[in-house]
Amino acid sequence: MVPESGERNTDNPGTAQNNVDDGGTFDFIVVSNRLPVDRVAGEDGQEGTWRRSPGGLVTALAPMMAKTDGAWVGWAGAPDEELEPFDHDNMRLIPTTLSAADLELYYEGFSNATLWPLYHDVIAPPEFHRAWWDAYRRVNRRFADAVARAASHGATVWVQDYQLQLVPQYLREARPDLTIGFFNHIPFPPPEIFAQLPWRRAILQGLLGADLVGFQRGNDAANFLRSVRRFLGLTVKQQRVQVPAADGGPSRASRAEAFPISIDVSQISQLAQREDIVERAAQIRRDLGNPTTVLLGVDRLDYTKGIGHRLKAFGELLEDQAVKVGDATLIQVASPSRERVEQYRLLREEVEGTVGRINGTYDTLENTAIRYLHHSYPIEEMVALYLAADVMLVTALRDGMNLVAKEYVAARVHDTGALVLSEFTGAADQLRQALLVNPHDIDGLKETIMAAVRMPPREASRRMKAMRRHILDHDVEQWSQSFLNTLAAEKGSHEH
Numbered sequence: 001m002v003p004e005s006g007e008r009n010t011d012n013p014g015t016a017q018n019n020v021d022d023g024g025t026f027d028f029i030v031v032s033n034r035l036p037v038d039r040v041a042g043e044d045g046q047e048g049t050w051r052r053s054p055g056g057l058v059t060a061l062a063p064m065m066a067k068t069d070g071a072w073v074g075w076a077g078a079p080d081e082e083l084e085p086f087d088h089d090n091m092r093l094i095p096t097t098l099s100a101a102d103l104e105l106y107y108e109g110f111s112n113a114t115l116w117p118l119y120h121d122v123i124a125p126p127e128f129h130r131a132w133w134d135a136y137r138r139v140n141r142r143f144a145d146a147v148a149r150a151a152s153h154g155a156t157v158w159v160q161d162y163q164l165q166l167v168p169q170y171l172r173e174a175r176p177d178l179t180i181g182f183f184n185h186i187p188f189p190p191p192e193i194f195a196q197l198p199w200r201r202a203i204l205q206g207l208l209g210a211d212l213v214g215f216q217r218g219n220d221a222a223n224f225l226r227s228v229r230r231f232l233g234l235t236v237k238q239q240r241v242q243v244p245a246a247d248g249g250p251s252r253a254s255r256a257e258a259f260p261i262s263i264d265v266s267q268i269s270q271l272a273q274r275e276d277i278v279e280r281a282a283q284i285r286r287d288l289g290n291p292t293t294v295l296l297g298v299d300r301l302d303y304t305k306g307i308g309h310r311l312k313a314f315g316e317l318l319e320d321q322a323v324k325v326g327d328a329t330l331i332q333v334a335s336p337s338r339e340r341v342e343q344y345r346l347l348r349e350e351v352e353g354t355v356g357r358i359n360g361t362y363d364t365l366e367n368t369a370i371r372y373l374h375h376s377y378p379i380e381e382m383v384a385l386y387l388a389a390d391v392m393l394v395t396a397l398r399d400g401m402n403l404v405a406k407e408y409v410a411a412r413v414h415d416t417g418a419l420v421l422s423e424f425t426g427a428a429d430q431l432r433q434a435l436l437v438n439p440h441d442i443d444g445l446k447e448t449i450m451a452a453v454r455m456p457p458r459e460a461s462r463r464m465k466a467m468r469r470h471i472l473d474h475d476v477e478q479w480s481q482s483f484l485n486t487l488a489a490e491k492g493s494h495e496h
Protein backbone atom coordinates (compact mmCIF):
# COMPACT_ATOMS: atom_id res chain seq x y z
CA MET A 1 0.00 0.00 0.00
CA VAL A 2 1.06 3.58 -0.64
CA PRO A 3 2.26 5.26 2.56
CA GLU A 4 0.03 8.09 3.71
CA SER A 5 1.45 11.54 4.26
CA GLY A 6 3.76 11.83 7.22
CA GLU A 7 4.27 8.08 7.49
CA ARG A 8 7.55 7.66 5.67
CA ASN A 9 9.90 5.56 7.69
CA THR A 10 12.99 7.38 6.51
CA ASP A 11 12.76 10.51 8.62
CA ASN A 12 12.69 9.05 12.11
CA PRO A 13 13.12 11.95 14.48
CA GLY A 14 15.05 11.65 17.72
CA THR A 15 17.83 9.27 18.50
CA ALA A 16 17.12 6.45 16.09
CA GLN A 17 18.83 3.55 17.74
CA ASN A 18 18.41 0.18 16.15
CA ASN A 19 19.78 -3.13 17.37
CA VAL A 20 20.82 -1.96 20.80
CA ASP A 21 22.93 -4.64 22.52
CA ASP A 22 21.11 -6.83 25.00
CA GLY A 23 22.93 -4.83 27.66
CA GLY A 24 20.24 -4.46 30.33
CA THR A 25 19.51 -6.63 33.31
CA PHE A 26 15.77 -6.27 33.86
CA ASP A 27 13.53 -9.24 33.02
CA PHE A 28 10.22 -7.40 33.36
CA ILE A 29 9.72 -3.76 32.38
CA VAL A 30 6.61 -1.63 32.56
CA VAL A 31 6.62 1.60 30.60
CA SER A 32 4.05 4.38 30.97
CA ASN A 33 3.97 8.11 30.39
CA ARG A 34 4.14 8.78 34.14
CA LEU A 35 6.15 6.87 36.70
CA PRO A 36 3.92 5.45 39.47
CA VAL A 37 5.26 7.88 42.09
CA ASP A 38 4.41 11.43 43.16
CA ARG A 39 6.89 13.86 44.57
CA VAL A 40 6.43 14.92 48.20
CA ALA A 41 7.99 18.29 48.91
CA GLY A 42 10.59 18.32 51.69
CA GLU A 43 10.14 20.54 54.73
CA ASP A 44 12.30 23.65 55.31
CA GLY A 45 14.55 23.20 52.32
CA GLN A 46 15.01 19.46 52.96
CA GLU A 47 15.21 17.29 49.90
CA GLY A 48 11.82 15.94 48.79
CA THR A 49 10.90 12.25 48.65
CA TRP A 50 8.61 10.06 46.57
CA ARG A 51 5.31 8.44 47.41
CA ARG A 52 3.62 5.67 45.45
CA SER A 53 0.77 7.18 43.40
CA PRO A 54 -2.75 6.00 44.12
CA GLY A 55 -4.20 3.63 41.56
CA GLY A 56 -4.58 -0.05 40.91
CA LEU A 57 -1.97 -0.52 38.21
CA VAL A 58 1.03 -0.03 40.47
CA THR A 59 -0.59 -2.05 43.27
CA ALA A 60 -1.09 -4.93 40.87
CA LEU A 61 2.38 -4.79 39.41
CA ALA A 62 4.50 -3.99 42.46
CA PRO A 63 4.68 -7.61 43.72
CA MET A 64 5.65 -8.78 40.24
CA MET A 65 8.34 -6.07 40.12
CA ALA A 66 9.78 -7.16 43.44
CA LYS A 67 9.65 -10.87 42.58
CA THR A 68 11.22 -10.66 39.13
CA ASP A 69 14.03 -8.31 38.30
CA GLY A 70 11.56 -5.55 37.42
CA ALA A 71 11.83 -1.92 36.40
CA TRP A 72 9.42 0.87 35.49
CA VAL A 73 10.29 3.44 32.80
CA GLY A 74 8.41 6.77 32.70
CA TRP A 75 8.35 10.51 33.29
CA ALA A 76 8.73 11.78 36.86
CA GLY A 77 6.24 14.63 36.39
CA ALA A 78 8.36 17.81 36.10
CA PRO A 79 9.73 19.33 32.87
CA ASP A 80 13.42 19.38 31.91
CA GLU A 81 14.52 17.14 34.74
CA GLU A 82 17.32 14.62 34.25
CA LEU A 83 17.13 12.09 37.05
CA GLU A 84 19.23 9.01 37.62
CA PRO A 85 17.41 5.69 38.04
CA PHE A 86 16.41 5.10 41.67
CA ASP A 87 14.74 2.47 43.84
CA HIS A 88 11.38 2.94 45.52
CA ASP A 89 9.20 0.28 47.18
CA ASN A 90 11.38 -2.55 45.85
CA MET A 91 10.98 -1.22 42.33
CA ARG A 92 13.65 0.20 40.09
CA LEU A 93 12.36 3.44 38.55
CA ILE A 94 14.01 4.72 35.38
CA PRO A 95 13.02 8.34 34.68
CA THR A 96 12.76 9.64 31.11
CA THR A 97 13.19 13.35 30.49
CA LEU A 98 10.47 15.51 28.93
CA SER A 99 11.43 19.06 28.02
CA ALA A 100 8.97 21.94 28.27
CA ALA A 101 8.58 21.70 24.47
CA ASP A 102 7.91 17.93 24.66
CA LEU A 103 5.23 18.62 27.23
CA GLU A 104 3.55 21.18 25.02
CA LEU A 105 3.74 19.19 21.78
CA TYR A 106 3.76 15.51 22.79
CA TYR A 107 1.77 15.53 26.06
CA GLU A 108 -0.63 18.49 25.95
CA GLY A 109 -0.73 18.48 22.14
CA PHE A 110 -0.73 15.10 20.43
CA SER A 111 -1.66 12.96 23.46
CA ASN A 112 -4.31 15.17 24.99
CA ALA A 113 -5.62 17.43 22.23
CA THR A 114 -5.38 14.96 19.30
CA LEU A 115 -5.64 11.36 20.54
CA TRP A 116 -7.70 11.89 23.70
CA PRO A 117 -10.67 13.58 21.98
CA LEU A 118 -10.35 11.38 18.86
CA TYR A 119 -10.49 8.19 20.95
CA HIS A 120 -13.40 9.51 23.05
CA ASP A 121 -15.99 9.83 20.28
CA VAL A 122 -14.77 13.33 19.24
CA ILE A 123 -16.71 14.86 22.16
CA ALA A 124 -14.31 17.78 21.70
CA PRO A 125 -12.84 18.43 18.25
CA PRO A 126 -9.39 16.83 17.88
CA GLU A 127 -6.63 19.02 16.44
CA PHE A 128 -4.14 17.64 13.94
CA HIS A 129 -0.74 19.33 13.84
CA ARG A 130 2.34 17.92 12.15
CA ALA A 131 4.68 19.41 14.74
CA TRP A 132 2.76 17.57 17.49
CA TRP A 133 3.06 14.30 15.57
CA ASP A 134 6.81 14.79 15.14
CA ALA A 135 7.16 15.32 18.88
CA TYR A 136 5.03 12.23 19.61
CA ARG A 137 7.34 10.11 17.45
CA ARG A 138 10.44 11.65 19.02
CA VAL A 139 9.27 11.02 22.58
CA ASN A 140 8.02 7.49 21.82
CA ARG A 141 11.46 6.76 20.35
CA ARG A 142 13.11 8.05 23.53
CA PHE A 143 10.95 5.83 25.76
CA ALA A 144 11.63 2.82 23.52
CA ASP A 145 15.38 3.48 23.63
CA ALA A 146 15.33 3.65 27.43
CA VAL A 147 13.51 0.30 27.59
CA ALA A 148 15.81 -1.29 24.99
CA ARG A 149 18.82 -0.30 27.10
CA ALA A 150 17.35 -1.66 30.34
CA ALA A 151 15.87 -4.96 29.13
CA SER A 152 17.69 -8.27 29.55
CA HIS A 153 17.75 -10.80 26.70
CA GLY A 154 14.24 -12.23 26.20
CA ALA A 155 12.67 -9.86 28.78
CA THR A 156 8.94 -9.10 28.91
CA VAL A 157 7.91 -5.46 28.39
CA TRP A 158 4.46 -4.10 29.11
CA VAL A 159 3.69 -0.75 27.45
CA GLN A 160 0.81 1.28 28.92
CA ASP A 161 -1.67 3.58 27.20
CA TYR A 162 -2.30 5.92 24.31
CA GLN A 163 0.68 8.22 24.93
CA LEU A 164 3.05 5.41 23.85
CA GLN A 165 1.43 3.64 20.90
CA LEU A 166 4.59 3.67 18.76
CA VAL A 167 6.79 2.13 21.46
CA PRO A 168 5.92 -1.52 20.62
CA GLN A 169 7.11 -1.15 17.01
CA TYR A 170 10.24 0.84 17.88
CA LEU A 171 11.12 -1.75 20.52
CA ARG A 172 10.45 -4.69 18.22
CA GLU A 173 12.84 -3.15 15.66
CA ALA A 174 15.59 -2.57 18.22
CA ARG A 175 15.08 -5.75 20.24
CA PRO A 176 13.39 -8.63 18.38
CA ASP A 177 14.18 -10.90 21.34
CA LEU A 178 11.64 -9.20 23.64
CA THR A 179 8.11 -10.27 24.47
CA ILE A 180 6.02 -7.10 24.12
CA GLY A 181 2.53 -6.39 25.48
CA PHE A 182 0.53 -3.18 25.11
CA PHE A 183 -2.57 -2.12 27.06
CA ASN A 184 -4.81 0.76 25.99
CA HIS A 185 -6.56 2.23 29.05
CA ILE A 186 -8.89 4.41 27.02
CA PRO A 187 -11.43 3.46 24.31
CA PHE A 188 -10.35 2.62 20.78
CA PRO A 189 -12.62 4.45 18.31
CA PRO A 190 -14.53 2.91 15.39
CA PRO A 191 -12.68 3.09 12.04
CA GLU A 192 -15.11 5.77 10.80
CA ILE A 193 -13.69 8.13 13.45
CA PHE A 194 -10.13 6.80 13.57
CA ALA A 195 -10.05 7.51 9.81
CA GLN A 196 -9.64 11.24 10.58
CA LEU A 197 -6.13 10.75 11.93
CA PRO A 198 -3.59 11.68 9.23
CA TRP A 199 -1.14 9.19 10.80
CA ARG A 200 -3.61 6.34 11.29
CA ARG A 201 -1.44 3.76 9.53
CA ALA A 202 1.66 4.60 11.55
CA ILE A 203 -0.29 4.27 14.83
CA LEU A 204 -1.67 0.86 13.84
CA GLN A 205 1.79 -0.31 12.80
CA GLY A 206 3.16 0.98 16.10
CA LEU A 207 0.66 -1.09 18.10
CA LEU A 208 1.21 -4.19 15.96
CA GLY A 209 4.79 -4.29 17.23
CA ALA A 210 3.27 -5.93 20.32
CA ASP A 211 2.61 -9.67 20.63
CA LEU A 212 -0.58 -8.86 22.53
CA VAL A 213 -2.60 -5.63 22.34
CA GLY A 214 -5.06 -5.37 25.25
CA PHE A 215 -8.20 -3.24 25.37
CA GLN A 216 -10.86 -2.51 27.99
CA ARG A 217 -13.87 -3.83 26.05
CA GLY A 218 -14.48 -6.38 23.33
CA ASN A 219 -15.76 -3.47 21.21
CA ASP A 220 -12.44 -1.63 21.47
CA ALA A 221 -10.52 -4.71 20.29
CA ALA A 222 -13.01 -5.16 17.43
CA ASN A 223 -12.65 -1.48 16.42
CA PHE A 224 -8.88 -1.85 16.34
CA LEU A 225 -9.03 -5.00 14.21
CA ARG A 226 -11.48 -3.39 11.79
CA SER A 227 -9.06 -0.47 11.38
CA VAL A 228 -6.16 -2.87 10.82
CA ARG A 229 -8.13 -4.57 8.02
CA ARG A 230 -9.35 -1.35 6.50
CA PHE A 231 -6.26 0.86 6.66
CA LEU A 232 -3.43 -1.70 6.47
CA GLY A 233 -5.20 -4.34 4.38
CA LEU A 234 -3.93 -7.08 6.70
CA THR A 235 -5.65 -10.41 7.37
CA VAL A 236 -7.24 -10.97 10.76
CA LYS A 237 -8.13 -14.46 11.96
CA GLN A 238 -9.41 -15.27 15.44
CA GLN A 239 -8.32 -11.88 16.74
CA ARG A 240 -4.78 -12.40 15.40
CA VAL A 241 -3.20 -10.18 12.77
CA GLN A 242 -0.50 -11.58 10.51
CA VAL A 243 2.11 -8.81 10.42
CA PRO A 244 4.51 -9.03 7.46
CA ALA A 245 8.19 -8.47 8.25
CA ALA A 246 9.67 -5.28 6.76
CA ASP A 247 12.55 -7.24 5.14
CA GLY A 248 10.35 -9.88 3.51
CA GLY A 249 11.20 -12.45 6.24
CA PRO A 250 8.54 -14.60 7.95
CA SER A 251 5.49 -12.77 9.26
CA ARG A 252 4.63 -12.69 12.95
CA ALA A 253 1.30 -12.64 14.77
CA SER A 254 -0.11 -9.92 16.97
CA ARG A 255 -3.26 -10.63 18.98
CA ALA A 256 -5.94 -8.16 20.13
CA GLU A 257 -8.18 -8.97 23.08
CA ALA A 258 -10.22 -7.37 25.86
CA PHE A 259 -8.92 -7.35 29.46
CA PRO A 260 -11.23 -5.10 31.51
CA ILE A 261 -9.11 -3.41 34.18
CA SER A 262 -10.16 -3.30 37.82
CA ILE A 263 -9.11 -1.97 41.22
CA ASP A 264 -7.49 -3.20 44.41
CA VAL A 265 -10.80 -4.41 45.86
CA SER A 266 -9.42 -5.67 49.17
CA GLN A 267 -7.63 -2.37 49.91
CA ILE A 268 -10.86 -0.38 49.41
CA SER A 269 -13.01 -2.88 51.35
CA GLN A 270 -10.55 -2.78 54.25
CA LEU A 271 -10.47 1.02 54.32
CA ALA A 272 -14.28 1.03 54.24
CA GLN A 273 -14.29 -0.89 57.52
CA ARG A 274 -11.68 1.21 59.31
CA GLU A 275 -13.26 2.94 62.29
CA ASP A 276 -11.75 6.37 61.65
CA ILE A 277 -12.93 6.30 58.02
CA VAL A 278 -16.45 5.22 58.99
CA GLU A 279 -16.50 8.09 61.51
CA ARG A 280 -15.20 10.50 58.87
CA ALA A 281 -18.09 9.49 56.58
CA ALA A 282 -20.58 10.30 59.35
CA GLN A 283 -18.81 13.62 59.90
CA ILE A 284 -19.14 14.50 56.20
CA ARG A 285 -22.90 13.98 56.41
CA ARG A 286 -23.15 16.05 59.60
CA ASP A 287 -21.16 18.85 58.02
CA LEU A 288 -23.68 18.95 55.17
CA GLY A 289 -26.53 19.33 57.69
CA ASN A 290 -27.56 15.65 57.67
CA PRO A 291 -29.50 15.59 54.39
CA THR A 292 -31.69 12.53 53.73
CA THR A 293 -29.85 11.83 50.49
CA VAL A 294 -26.23 12.48 49.63
CA LEU A 295 -25.43 12.16 45.93
CA LEU A 296 -21.81 12.01 44.80
CA GLY A 297 -19.84 12.60 41.61
CA VAL A 298 -16.07 12.02 41.48
CA ASP A 299 -14.15 12.75 38.30
CA ARG A 300 -11.04 14.24 36.84
CA LEU A 301 -12.28 17.57 35.48
CA ASP A 302 -12.52 16.21 31.92
CA TYR A 303 -15.10 16.81 29.17
CA THR A 304 -15.54 13.07 28.71
CA LYS A 305 -17.06 12.71 32.18
CA GLY A 306 -20.46 14.29 31.46
CA ILE A 307 -20.29 16.57 34.51
CA GLY A 308 -22.37 19.22 32.71
CA HIS A 309 -25.13 16.69 31.89
CA ARG A 310 -25.21 15.58 35.53
CA LEU A 311 -25.45 19.18 36.79
CA LYS A 312 -28.20 19.98 34.29
CA ALA A 313 -30.26 16.99 35.43
CA PHE A 314 -29.76 17.81 39.12
CA GLY A 315 -30.56 21.50 38.53
CA GLU A 316 -33.82 20.56 36.77
CA LEU A 317 -34.77 18.19 39.60
CA LEU A 318 -34.38 21.11 42.01
CA GLU A 319 -36.44 23.32 39.71
CA ASP A 320 -39.17 20.66 39.44
CA GLN A 321 -39.04 20.31 43.26
CA ALA A 322 -38.48 16.59 42.86
CA VAL A 323 -35.59 17.13 45.28
CA LYS A 324 -35.19 19.94 47.80
CA VAL A 325 -32.11 21.64 49.19
CA GLY A 326 -31.67 20.40 52.75
CA ASP A 327 -33.13 16.98 51.85
CA ALA A 328 -30.61 16.28 49.11
CA THR A 329 -27.06 17.44 48.46
CA LEU A 330 -24.80 16.66 45.54
CA ILE A 331 -21.08 16.48 46.35
CA GLN A 332 -19.06 16.95 43.18
CA VAL A 333 -15.34 16.28 43.43
CA ALA A 334 -13.60 17.47 40.26
CA SER A 335 -9.88 16.84 40.46
CA PRO A 336 -7.68 19.28 38.53
CA SER A 337 -6.39 17.87 35.25
CA ARG A 338 -4.40 18.98 32.16
CA GLU A 339 -4.99 22.60 33.07
CA ARG A 340 -2.88 24.03 30.27
CA VAL A 341 -5.00 22.41 27.55
CA GLU A 342 -7.57 24.89 26.18
CA GLN A 343 -10.59 22.52 26.22
CA TYR A 344 -9.95 21.77 29.90
CA ARG A 345 -9.83 25.48 30.76
CA LEU A 346 -13.10 26.08 28.95
CA LEU A 347 -14.69 23.12 30.73
CA ARG A 348 -13.67 24.42 34.13
CA GLU A 349 -15.27 27.80 33.42
CA GLU A 350 -18.45 26.13 32.22
CA VAL A 351 -18.77 23.72 35.16
CA GLU A 352 -17.99 26.37 37.74
CA GLY A 353 -20.45 28.80 36.10
CA THR A 354 -23.20 26.15 36.22
CA VAL A 355 -22.50 25.22 39.85
CA GLY A 356 -22.53 28.90 40.78
CA ARG A 357 -25.88 29.47 39.05
CA ILE A 358 -27.54 26.43 40.63
CA ASN A 359 -26.24 27.21 44.11
CA GLY A 360 -27.10 30.89 43.72
CA THR A 361 -30.68 29.96 42.87
CA TYR A 362 -31.36 27.15 45.37
CA ASP A 363 -28.99 27.47 48.34
CA THR A 364 -30.28 28.62 51.68
CA LEU A 365 -28.16 30.14 54.42
CA GLU A 366 -28.03 26.72 56.07
CA ASN A 367 -27.78 24.31 53.15
CA THR A 368 -26.19 23.99 49.77
CA ALA A 369 -27.42 22.25 46.63
CA ILE A 370 -23.98 21.32 45.31
CA ARG A 371 -20.79 21.09 47.33
CA TYR A 372 -18.19 21.54 44.58
CA LEU A 373 -14.55 20.65 45.32
CA HIS A 374 -11.79 21.30 42.79
CA HIS A 375 -9.26 19.14 44.61
CA SER A 376 -7.85 15.67 44.62
CA TYR A 377 -7.95 13.65 47.81
CA PRO A 378 -6.07 10.71 49.28
CA ILE A 379 -7.76 7.32 48.98
CA GLU A 380 -8.83 7.36 52.68
CA GLU A 381 -10.91 10.50 52.14
CA MET A 382 -12.31 9.09 48.88
CA VAL A 383 -13.50 5.99 50.69
CA ALA A 384 -15.12 8.16 53.39
CA LEU A 385 -16.96 10.02 50.60
CA TYR A 386 -18.10 6.73 49.01
CA LEU A 387 -19.39 5.62 52.42
CA ALA A 388 -21.19 8.93 52.92
CA ALA A 389 -22.98 8.74 49.54
CA ASP A 390 -26.39 7.11 49.09
CA VAL A 391 -26.26 7.60 45.33
CA MET A 392 -23.18 7.57 43.11
CA LEU A 393 -23.47 9.36 39.76
CA VAL A 394 -21.19 8.24 36.91
CA THR A 395 -22.46 9.94 33.77
CA ALA A 396 -19.45 9.81 31.43
CA LEU A 397 -20.13 10.42 27.74
CA ARG A 398 -17.32 7.99 26.93
CA ASP A 399 -14.92 6.28 29.32
CA GLY A 400 -12.50 3.39 28.76
CA MET A 401 -13.48 1.80 32.08
CA ASN A 402 -14.32 4.23 34.94
CA LEU A 403 -12.72 2.95 38.09
CA VAL A 404 -14.70 5.32 40.33
CA ALA A 405 -17.78 3.16 39.70
CA LYS A 406 -15.84 0.07 40.80
CA GLU A 407 -14.40 1.85 43.85
CA TYR A 408 -17.88 2.86 45.00
CA VAL A 409 -19.06 -0.74 44.76
CA ALA A 410 -15.96 -2.01 46.60
CA ALA A 411 -16.55 0.49 49.43
CA ARG A 412 -20.22 -0.46 49.96
CA VAL A 413 -19.43 -3.34 52.28
CA HIS A 414 -22.99 -3.42 53.72
CA ASP A 415 -24.58 -3.78 50.28
CA THR A 416 -26.33 -0.41 50.51
CA GLY A 417 -26.36 2.52 48.08
CA ALA A 418 -27.25 2.93 44.40
CA LEU A 419 -25.00 3.38 41.40
CA VAL A 420 -26.20 5.37 38.39
CA LEU A 421 -23.86 4.38 35.59
CA SER A 422 -23.49 5.60 32.01
CA GLU A 423 -23.85 3.02 29.25
CA PHE A 424 -20.84 4.60 27.62
CA THR A 425 -18.32 3.35 30.17
CA GLY A 426 -16.37 0.10 30.01
CA ALA A 427 -17.62 -0.56 33.56
CA ALA A 428 -21.20 -0.85 32.24
CA ASP A 429 -20.20 -4.12 30.54
CA GLN A 430 -19.48 -5.62 33.96
CA LEU A 431 -21.66 -3.79 36.51
CA ARG A 432 -24.89 -4.87 34.86
CA GLN A 433 -26.96 -4.38 38.03
CA ALA A 434 -26.23 -0.66 38.17
CA LEU A 435 -28.95 1.73 36.99
CA LEU A 436 -27.69 2.17 33.45
CA VAL A 437 -28.33 5.51 31.73
CA ASN A 438 -27.76 7.39 28.51
CA PRO A 439 -26.46 10.70 29.92
CA HIS A 440 -27.49 12.57 26.75
CA ASP A 441 -31.12 11.82 27.59
CA ILE A 442 -31.65 14.40 30.33
CA ASP A 443 -35.23 13.28 31.10
CA GLY A 444 -34.05 9.67 31.32
CA LEU A 445 -31.17 10.73 33.55
CA LYS A 446 -33.54 12.65 35.86
CA GLU A 447 -35.86 9.64 36.12
CA THR A 448 -32.95 7.32 36.85
CA ILE A 449 -31.53 9.63 39.52
CA MET A 450 -34.96 9.69 41.19
CA ALA A 451 -35.20 5.89 40.93
CA ALA A 452 -31.83 5.71 42.72
CA VAL A 453 -32.91 8.22 45.40
CA ARG A 454 -36.11 6.24 46.05
CA MET A 455 -34.72 2.75 45.60
CA PRO A 456 -36.18 0.32 48.19
CA PRO A 457 -33.38 -1.05 50.44
CA ARG A 458 -34.04 -4.65 49.39
CA GLU A 459 -33.59 -3.84 45.73
CA ALA A 460 -30.47 -1.78 46.46
CA SER A 461 -29.01 -4.66 48.43
CA ARG A 462 -29.77 -7.23 45.72
CA ARG A 463 -28.10 -5.08 43.06
CA MET A 464 -25.09 -4.13 45.18
CA LYS A 465 -24.49 -7.76 46.24
CA ALA A 466 -24.38 -8.91 42.63
CA MET A 467 -21.98 -6.10 41.65
CA ARG A 468 -19.74 -6.76 44.64
CA ARG A 469 -19.60 -10.43 43.77
CA HIS A 470 -18.40 -9.52 40.31
CA ILE A 471 -15.63 -7.20 41.39
CA LEU A 472 -14.45 -9.48 44.21
CA ASP A 473 -13.76 -12.09 41.54
CA HIS A 474 -12.25 -9.58 39.13
CA ASP A 475 -9.73 -7.38 40.89
CA VAL A 476 -6.68 -5.70 39.39
CA GLU A 477 -4.38 -8.53 40.42
CA GLN A 478 -6.49 -10.97 38.42
CA TRP A 479 -6.46 -8.48 35.50
CA SER A 480 -2.67 -8.21 35.33
CA GLN A 481 -2.21 -11.97 35.76
CA SER A 482 -4.64 -12.69 33.00
CA PHE A 483 -2.94 -10.22 30.61
CA LEU A 484 0.57 -11.49 31.37
CA ASN A 485 -0.45 -15.17 31.13
CA THR A 486 -2.06 -14.57 27.74
CA LEU A 487 1.02 -12.65 26.61
CA ALA A 488 3.33 -15.50 27.60
CA ALA A 489 1.07 -18.04 25.87
CA GLU A 490 0.93 -15.92 22.68
CA LYS A 491 4.68 -15.62 22.55
CA GLY A 492 5.03 -19.36 23.19
CA SER A 493 2.61 -20.18 20.37
CA HIS A 494 4.66 -18.12 17.83
CA GLU A 495 7.80 -19.98 18.65
CA HIS A 496 6.48 -23.38 17.66
Ligand code: G6P
Nearest residue numbers: 033034112161162185186337338
Ligand atom coordinates in the same frame (compact mmCIF):
# COMPACT_ATOMS: atom_id res chain seq x y z
C1 G6P B 1 -6.35 8.57 32.14
C2 G6P B 1 -5.29 7.95 31.24
C3 G6P B 1 -3.96 7.82 31.97
C4 G6P B 1 -3.58 9.15 32.60
C5 G6P B 1 -4.69 9.65 33.52
C6 G6P B 1 -4.38 11.02 34.15
O1 G6P B 1 -6.74 7.67 33.11
O2 G6P B 1 -5.72 6.71 30.74
O3 G6P B 1 -2.95 7.41 31.08
O4 G6P B 1 -2.37 9.04 33.32
O5 G6P B 1 -5.88 9.76 32.75
O6 G6P B 1 -4.06 11.95 33.18
P1 G6P B 1 -2.64 12.69 33.11
O7 G6P B 1 -2.67 13.39 31.79
O8 G6P B 1 -2.64 13.62 34.28
O9 G6P B 1 -1.56 11.66 33.21
